[in-house]
Amino acid sequence: MASREDDEDDIDPVKMLFPLDEKHGHNTLSVPPLQDTASEQQLQQHYIGSIQSTLVIRQLPSQGLSFKLWPAATTLVTLLDQHRCQPSTSSLITVFTNGPDSRPLNILELGSGTGLVGMAAAAILGAKVTVTDLPHVIPNLQFNVDTNAGLFSLQGGTVHVAPLRWGEVDDVELVGRGFDVILASDIVYHDHLYDPLLETLRLFLNSGVKEKKMTFVMAHLKRWKKDSVFFKRAKKLFNVEIIHVDNPCNGSRIGVVVYRMTGKATKIS
Numbered sequence: 001m002a003s004r005e006d007d008e009d010d011i012d013p014v015k016m017l018f019p020l021d022e023k024h025g026h027n028t029l030s031v032p033p034l035q036d037t038a039s040e041q042q043l044q045q046h047y048i049g050s051i052q053s054t055l056v057i058r059q060l061p062s063q064g065l066s067f068k069l070w071p072a073a074t075t076l077v078t079l080l081d082q083h084r085c086q087p088s089t090s091s092l093i094t095v096f097t098n099g100p101d102s103r104p105l106n107i108l109e110l111g112s113g114t115g116l117v118g119m120a121a122a123a124i125l126g127a128k129v130t131v132t133d134l135p136h137v138i139p140n141l142q143f144n145v146d147t148n149a150g151l152f153s154l155q156g157g158t159v160h161v162a163p164l165r166w167g168e169v170d171d172v173e174l175v176g177r178g179f180d181v182i183l184a185s186d187i188v189y190h191d192h193l194y195d196p197l198l199e200t201l202r203l204f205l206n207s208g209v210k211e212k213k214m215t216f217v218m219a220h221l222k223r224w225k226k227d228s229v230f231f232k233r234a235k236k237l238f239n240v241e242i243i244h245v246d247n248p249c250n251g252s253r254i255g256v257v258v259y260r261m262t263g264k265a266t267k268i269s
C-alpha cells in the first residue's frame with residue numbers, strides 16, 4: 001500500500017485530541033477523585049466484543065498527555081478485536097502468524113499511556129504483554145493493569161508494567177529482547193522524540209538476532225507536517241508498510257493509519 005504521509009497539510013492538534021465518545025464504542029464516566037492530587041479523573045469503559053468483556057481505564061487528564069487515551073489507541077484495539085473474530089480477513093494477519101496451538105505471544109507496548117492497547121492485546125490474544133512508559137506514568141499504568149487483572153487471567157493473558165525511556169539502552173536491556181511483536185499508538189508527536197524512539201526501535205528490530213524477528217505495529221494519527229520526518233528516517237532503518245487506514249472522522253481530513261515495520265536484514269547493531 002502506498003505511503004501517504006508526505007502530502008498532508010498541518011492539522012489542528014486540539015481538534016484531533018477530542019475526547020472519545022460513544023460513537024467510538026466506549027463511554028466516559030466522571031467519578032469522584034480517589035486521591036487529593038488527582039483533581040479530575042475519568043474512568044472509561046471499553047467493550048471488547050470478541051471476548052464479551054469490558055476493560056476499564058483511569059484517565060487523569062489534568063496530569064498531562066500521558067494520562068489520557070489518544071485516538072489511535074482505539075483503532076488498534078478495534079483491529080485486535082476484529083483479528084480475534086476473523087483472523088483470515090484481519091489487517092493484522094501478517095503480524096500475528098502464530099497458530100492456535102503455539103505458545104502465548106510475547107508482546108511489548110511502547111509509550112503505553114493508560115495501557116489500553118497492551119491490556120486489550122493480553123485479553124484478546126491471551127498474550128504475555130509488557131506495557132511501558134516514562135517513570136512518572138508508571139503508577140497510573142499499574143493502577144489500570146491491577147484494575148483489569150482478573151480479565152487478563154480469565155483469557156490466559158498477563159500484563160507486566162515496566163519503565164522504558166526511548167533512547168536508553170539500559171532500559172531496553174532491562175525489559176529484554178524476546179518479544180514477537182511491539183505495539184504502539186500515537187507516539188510520534190514531538191520532533192525531539194523522533195531520534196530516541198528510532199534508536200529504541202533499532203535496538204529491538206535490528207538487533208541482529210536472526211532467529212528472533214520482531215514486528216513493530218504502530219497506529220498513528222497525523223497532526224503535523226513534520227511527522228513525515230519520522231517516517232522518512234524510519235524507512236532508512238526499517239521496512240515500512242501501511243496495513244490499515246481508518247476513515248476520517250469528526251470533521252478531520254485524515255484517519256488513523258496503522259504501519260507495520262520490520263528490521264532490514266543488513267542492519268546489525
Ligand SMILES: C[S@@+](CC[C@H](N)C(=O)[O-])C[C@H]1O[C@@H](n2cnc3c(N)ncnc32)[C@H](O)[C@@H]1O
Nearest residue numbers: 066069070073111112113134164165166185186
Ligand atoms: C500521545 S501519548 C499516547 C499514549 C497511548 N499510547 C495512547 O495512544 O493513548 C504518548 C506516550 O508516549 C510516552 N512518551 C513520551 N516520551 C517518551 C519517552 N522519551 N520514552 C518513553 N515514553 C515516552 C508518553 O508518556 C505518552 O504516554
